[in-house]
Amino acid sequence: MTALAREQWPATIGRVLASVAFVLVLWHLAALTVAGSYMLAGPVVVAQYLVENSSLIWRALVVTAQNAAWGFLAGNLAAIGLALIVLMIPQSRMLVASVALVVFCLPLVATGPVLRVLYGPGPGPQITLAALSVYYTTFIPLLVGLRAAPGNWFDMIRLYGRGAWSAFVHVRIMAAMPYLIAGLQVAAPAAFLGAMVGEFTGADRGLGVLTLRALRALNVEATWAIALVAASVSMVAYWAIGWLADRITPSRPEILLATTPAPVRGPMAQRALRALVLGLATTVIVVALWWLVMEAFSLNRFFAKRPDDIWHYLVTAPNATAHRAALWTASTATLVQVVPGYLAGLFLGAGLALLLALLPILAGGVLPVAIALRSVPIVTTAPLIVLALGRGAVGTITIVAVMTFFPALVACIQGLRQAPGQVLDLMRLYATNPLAQLWHAQIPAMLPAFFAAARLSVPAAILAVTVAEWLATGRGLGALMAMTASTSDYNLLWSAIVVVAVGAAFGYGLVGLIERLVLARVAPEQLRR
Amino acid sequence: MAEPMSARGPEIVCEAVTKSFGDGPSMVEAVAPLSLSFAAGQMAALVGPSGCGKSTLLRMVAGLEQPSSGTINLDGETPEVLQRAGAFAMAFQDASLLPWRSVQGNIALARRLARLRADPEAVAEMIARVGLAGFEDARPAELSGGMRQRVAIARCLVTNPRVLLLDEPFGAVDELTRARLNTELPPLWKATGTTCLMVTHSVREAVALADRVVIFSSRPAEIVGDIAIPEEARSDKAARLALAEEVSVALAQGWDEAGTAERLAAQ
Ligand SMILES: Nc1ncnc2c1ncn2[C@@H]1O[C@H](COP(=O)(O)OP(=O)(O)O)[C@@H](O)[C@H]1O
Numbered sequence: 165m166t167a168l169a170r171e172q173w174p175a176t177i178g179r180v181l182a183s184v185a186f187v188l189v190l191w192h193l194a195a196l197t198v199a200g201s202y203m204l205a206g207p208v209v210v211a212q213y214l215v216e217n218s219s220l221i222w223r224a225l226v227v228t229a230q231n232a233a234w235g236f237l238a239g240n241l242a243a244i245g246l247a248l249i250v251l252m253i254p255q256s257r258m259l260v261a262s263v264a265l266v267v268f269c270l271p272l273v274a275t276g277p278v279l280r281v282l283y284g285p286g287p288g289p290q291i292t293l294a295a296l297s298v299y300y301t302t303f304i305p306l307l308v309g310l311r312a313a314p315g316n317w318f319d320m321i322r323l324y325g326r327g328a329w330s331a332f333v334h335v336r337i338m339a340a341m342p343y344l345i346a347g348l349q350v351a352a353p354a355a356f357l358g359a360m361v362g363e364f365t366g367a368d369r370g371l372g373v374l375t376l377r378a379l380r381a382l383n384v385e386a387t388w389a390i391a392l393v394a395a396s397v398s399m400v401a402y403w404a405i406g407w408l409a410d411r412i413t414p415s416r417p418e419i420l421l422a423t424t425p426a427p428v429r430g431p432m433a434q435r436a437l438r439a440l441v442l443g444l445a446t447t448v449i450v451v452a453l454w455w456l457v458m459e460a461f462s463l464n465r466f467f468a469k470r471p472d473d474i475w476h477y478l479v480t481a482p483n484a485t486a487h488r489a490a491l492w493t494a495s496t497a498t499l500v501q502v503v504p505g506y507l508a509g510l511f512l513g514a515g516l517a518l519l520l521a522l523l524p525i526l527a528g529g530v531l532p533v534a535i536a537l538r539s540v541p542i543v544t545t546a547p548l549i550v551l552a553l554g555r556g557a558v559g560t561i562t563i564v565a566v567m568t569f570f571p572a573l574v575a576c577i578q579g580l581r582q583a584p585g586q587v588l589d590l591m592r593l594y595a596t597n598p599l600a601q602l603w604h605a606q607i608p609a610m611l612p613a614f615f616a617a618a619r620l621s622v623p624a625a626i627l628a629v630t631v632a633e634w635l636a637t638g639r640g641l642g643a644l645m646a647m648t649a650s651t652s653d654y655n656l657l658w659s660a661i662v663v664v665a666v667g668a669a670f671g672y673g674l675v676g677l678i679e680r681l682v683l684a685r686v687a688p689e690q691l692r693r
Numbered sequence: 694m695a696e697p698m699s700a701r702g703p704e705i706v707c708e709a710v711t712k713s714f715g716d717g718p719s720m721v722e723a724v725a726p727l728s729l730s731f732a733a734g735q736m737a738a739l740v741g742p743s744g745c746g747k748s749t750l751l752r753m754v755a756g757l758e759q760p761s762s763g764t765i766n767l768d769g770e771t772p773e774v775l776q777r778a779g780a781f782a783m784a785f786q787d788a789s790l791l792p793w794r795s796v797q798g799n800i801a802l803a804r805r806l807a808r809l810r811a812d813p814e815a816v817a818e819m820i821a822r823v824g825l826a827g828f829e830d831a832r833p834a835e836l837s838g839g840m841r842q843r844v845a846i847a848r849c850l851v852t853n854p855r856v857l858l859l860d861e862p863f864g865a866v867d868e869l870t871r872a873r874l875n876t877e878l879p880p881l882w883k884a885t886g887t888t889c890l891m892v893t894h895s896v897r898e899a900v901a902l903a904d905r906v907v908i909f910s911s912r913p914a915e916i917v918g919d920i921a922i923p924e925e926a927r928s929d930k931a932a933r934l935a936l937a938e939e940v941s942v943a944l945a946q947g948w949d950e951a952g953t954a955e956r957l958a959a960q
C-alpha cells in the first residue's frame with residue numbers, strides 16, 4: 165500500500181478522481197432506476213442534504229473526529245508500550261500477543277454499553293472504543309518491525325562494543341518505522357469506526373448519533389450523507405498519514421501486515437501441550453486482569469460483573485441451563501451468518517486479486533480504489549446495506565463479506581507482487597502459461613498475505629456481524645447484547661461478551677493453525693525459521 | 694587525518710578454536726580445531742571454498758561469535774576488550790549501510806559508536822579518499838553497488854581501527870569495478886599499520902593485496918596452504934603469476950576430496 169502511495173502522486177490522484185466521477189455517475193443512474201424506494205438516495209439529493217445541514221454535520225464530525233483522535237493516540241501508545249515489553253522480554257511474546265488478541269476480540273457492541281454505564285455521559289466510551297479498535301493492528305506490525313533489521317546491522321553495533329540500547333536507538337527504531345506507519349494508516353479509519361460505535365451506545369453528540377437517528381427515521385438522504393462524510397474522512401486520514409510518512413521516511417519498503425507463523429515443529433503431542441499451556445496462561449491472565457480492573461476501580465457489581473458472577477450465572481445458578489440455551493441460540497444464529505460472509509469476502513477478495521494478476525491492465529486502476537474502500541469503516545456504511553438489502557440474512561452476510569473483502573483483496577494484490585521476479589522471468593523464458601505461473605510462483609507467494617488478512621478479518625467479521633444484528637436484524641449475539649444492555653440484564657450481557665471474545669480468539673487460532681498446515685505443505689520457505 | 698596514527702595493529706592468536714552451531718542431529722561443525730596466528734600489522738588473505746568457515750572465523754576474531762572451545766587473543770586481550778576500545782572495523786559482503794542515513798551519516802555513525810568525538814572534517818576527508826566527494830548527502834539506495842562498498846570501507850577506516858576485518862567486501866561487485874577498488878582502497882588501510890584479515894574468493898586479489906595467503910580446505914577446514922607473499926613479488930609480474938599459480942593449486946587441493954589432493958601431491 166505504501167509503495168503505491170509513493171509511486172506517482174499526480175497519476176494516483178488523477179485515477180482516483182476518475183474513479184470518483186465514474187462512481188458518481190453510476191450512483192446517479194442507480195438512484196434514478198430505483199427512485200421512490202427506501203434504499204438509495206441519489207448524489208444530488210445527498211449533496212442537497214449536506215448543504216442544508218452543513219453546520220449540524222460539521223459539529224457532529226468535529227466531535228467524532230476529536231474522540232477518534234484521542235483514541236488513536238491512546239491506542240497506538242498502548243501498542244508501542246506492548247511492543248516494547250515484548251522487545252525487552254522476548255519470552256513474553258506469545259503470551260502478550262495472545263492476551264492482546266483476546267482484549268481486541270472484545271465485542272465493541274457490548275463493551276460500548278458497559279463502558280457507557282461506567283463512564284456515564286461524555287466521550288469516555290467513544291475514546292476507549294476507538295483505542296480498543298486500533299491498538300492491535302499497530303502492535304502486530306510493530307512486533308515484526310522491531311525485529312525486521314538484518315543481522316549485520318546489529319553486528320556492527322556490537323563490533324564497537326555497544327549494547328541493546330544503541331541497537332535500539334540506531335537500528336530498531338528506524339527499521340520499525342515503516343511498520344509503525346503501516347499500522348497507523350490502518351488505525352486511522354479504525355479509530356473513527358470505534359468512536360462511532362461508541363456513539364451508537366447512547367452518546368448525545370457525534371456522527372454516530374446522527375446515523376442512529378437517520379436510520380430510525382428511515383431518512384435515506386441523511387443516512388447516505390453521513391455515511392459519505394464518515395467514509396471520506398476515514399479515507400482522507402488514511403492518505404494523509406501515508407503522505408506524511410512519505411516525507412518522513414522516503415524509502416519505505418512495501419510491507420505486509422503479517423507476522424509469519426512459526427513452523428509446525430516437534431511431535432504432535434508436544435505441540436498440543438504447548439498450545440494448551442499458552443491457552444491456559446492466557447485465560448488465567450485475562451481473568452485476573454478482568455477481576456483486577458473491576459476491583460481496582462471498585463466498580464458496582466450490579467453492572468460490572470466479575471468472572472465468578474458469570475461462572476455462577478452460566479454453571480451453578482438454578483436456571484443456568486436456560487441461560488446457556490439463550491446464549492446458544494443467539495450464537496448459532498450469529499454463526500450461520502458470520503461464517504458464510506467471512507468466507508465469501510475472503511475468497512472473493514483473493515479471487516479478484518488473482519484475476520487482476522492475470523489481467524494486469526486492470527490492476528493499476530483497481531488497487532487505489534480498493535485501498536480507498538478498505539479504509540472506509542464498514543460500520544459507517546452498514547446502515548446503507550441495511551437500507552438496500554433489507555434486515556434479513558442477505559444484508560448481514562453482505563456486511564460481513566464487505567468487511568473482509570477489501571483487506572483480503574489488498575493483501576492478496578500485495579502478496580502476489582512478492583513472487584520473486586527472477587522465478588517469473590525464468591517461467592516466461594520457458595513460455596509457461598500464465599495459469600501455471602500463478603499456480604507455481606504467485607499463489608505460494610501470496611499465501612502469507614492472504615492468511616494474515618484472514619486472521620485479522622476474524623475479529624473484524626465478528627464486529628461487523630454484531631453491529632449489523634444490533635442495528636438491523638434483531639437476531640443473534642449482537643441483538644442479544646443490545647437488548648440485555650437496554651434491559652440491564654448484565655449477567656447475560658457479560659456472558660455474551662465472554663462468548664464472543666472466546667469465539668473470536670478461537671477462530672483466530674483456528675485460522676492460524678490452518679495457515680501453518682497449508683504453508684508447511686505449499687510454501688514451507690514462508691514459515692519463520 | 695585529524696587523528697594521530699594509532700598504535701600498530703595487535704598480533705592475533707587463535708588456539709585450537711572450534712565452533713559448532715545447533716545441537717543434536719542438526720549440529721554443524723563450522724570450524725574444527727584450528728590454530729593459527731597473524732603477526733601485528735599483517736595483511737592476510739583467507740581463501741577457501743564457500744561454507745568452510747571463513748566468515749565464522751572472522752566473526753569469532755571480532756567477538757561477534759563465541760568459540761565453542763579454544764581461545765582467541767589479540768595482543769593477549771580478548772575480543773570483547775578490543776570491542777569496547779573501538780579497535781575493530783568490519784566490512785560485510787553486502788555493504789550493510791543503514792538505508793535511512795546519508796553517506797555522511799553512515800560514516801559518522803561509526804565514529805559515534807566507537808566513542809570517538811564527532812569530526813566532520815575526518816568524515817569529509819574519508820569520503821573524498823574513497824572517491825565519493827559530492828555524494829555526502831546521498832542515501833545508499835541512490836548509489837551503485839561499488840559506491841556502497843566504498844562507503845562501507847570509509848566507515849571502517851574513519852575510526853582508524855587497529856583490526857580491520859573484511860568479509861568478501863567486494864563479493865557483490867562486478868569484476869571491473871572490483872579491480873579498480875582493489876587498486877584504490879588497500880593503500881588506504883595498508884598505510885595505517887592495522888592488522889587486516891580479508892576473506893576473498895579471488896586468488897588474484899589475494900596475491901595482489903596480501904602479505905600472506907592462507908588457504909583452507911572444505912569443511913571441516915584445515916589449512917592446506919600458507920604462502921608468504923614477499924614485497925618484491927608484487928612489482929614483478931612473473932613472480933606474481935607464479936605465486937598465483939601456486940595458490941590456485943593449493944586451493945584446488947583444498948576444494949577437492951582428499952583423494953584428488955593426494956593425486957596432485959603425487960604428480
Ligand atoms: N549462525 C549459524 N547457524 C548455523 N550454521 C551456521 C551459522 N553460521 C554459519 N553456519 C554454517 O557454518 C558453516 C561455515 O559457514 P561460514 O563461516 O559462513 O562459511 P564461509 O564464510 O567460509 O563461506 C556453513 O556450513 C554454514 O552453514
Ligand SMILES: [Mg+2]
Nearest residue numbers: 747748749860
Ligand atoms: Mg562467508
